[in-house]
Amino acid sequence: MIVGIGAGGEPDKVARTVERAGSQVRIVCYCRPGAMDAYPLVEKRESECPWEALIADLMAGRIDAAVRGTLPANETLRCLKRACGVDHLERIALLETADGVRFLLAPVGVDEGWTVQEKLALIEKGRAIATSFGLSDRVAVLSGGRFGDLGRHPAVDRSMADAELAAHLGNAEHREILIEDAVKECGVVIAPDGISGNLIFRTLTFLGRGAGHGAPVVNINRIFVDTSRASPDYTGAALLAASMAKKKNP
Structure with a gap:
């Protein structure tokens, strides 16, 4: 399974996610040109609008699931709604x-x-x-x-x-x-x-010292896990996205 994750800022969080979850799932980082150069071992796809690249690859089936990561919420979710043809998103x-x-x-x-x-x-x-x-x-x-x-x-x-x-x-x-x-x-x-x-x-x-493992969007026909940019990393969300993809396409 291939999971795409957004790296709009704080690239260390995304790199840490790849390090922690990479042995269990292939992760591709979507970022602006040069944003992840400090992490040469990370697989990445660069774009001036990484949220558009992430959603485009998700819709085309080039990745099995997507995680917002540190991409900006408004641009990313607006792009996702437009691509999926819905006027609102339902997250759990x-x-x-x-x-x-x-x-x-x-x-x-x-x-x-x-x-x-x-x-x-x-x-x-x-x-x-x-x-x-x-x-x-x-x-x-x-x-x-x-x-x-x-x-x-x-x-x-x-x-x-x-x-x-x-x-x-x-x-x-x-x-x-x-x-x-x-x-x-x-x-x-x-x-x-x-x-x-x-x-x-x-x-x-x-x-409260609890943990958030991501919020899947449940009213679209693709697997997209939303995240909070305040999270220390996105390992749980990446593994959740991969698990959902495996259940959908075993």
Whole structure:
């Protein structure tokens, strides 16, 4: 399997990823001319617009999967949407707590998961990914409070009503705001909205000593794993992308 990874900045992170994951998967770095010259053993493809080169090779099948790495989010994701013919991207992050509990979290983009319909799509796709990776297929839908908090604020009431409906229609479980209990039993956690999902992701990975293994885009027909540029490296994302590619094309 060939995994392409973007190197838009901080090339040491990408080089470290190649070093750590390279024995298990072939990795090709996409960068501007000269950006990776300090790493002569790294396989690279240079372009003035490396995000365009990465997406073009992914769509053409010249690589089996892609990882954003340190490429800029706006340009890369805009290019991916255009190439795949979609107006939005749905991402589900594979996270790991400090004590080794793994689960899928969505939404993780601030513009994702705001409606019941969007939550239902994430429930369905998250459950399928969880099953393929040996996680529990139970899905927890979170809301902005506990049942006893009803009436304290309209936004809380709305989030609880949406969670109840999404859980009912999606054969999932409304676990209120109790994420600490949900991850012990459920392989998929659906946050109340994209902002809270992004905050959960960032708090766990950057403050809570947990780990983020990348966020696959689940509403396109190619394997693309999104990443945070704040990550120390992208080994987990590269291996996740390779694993998904192998499952898709064994």
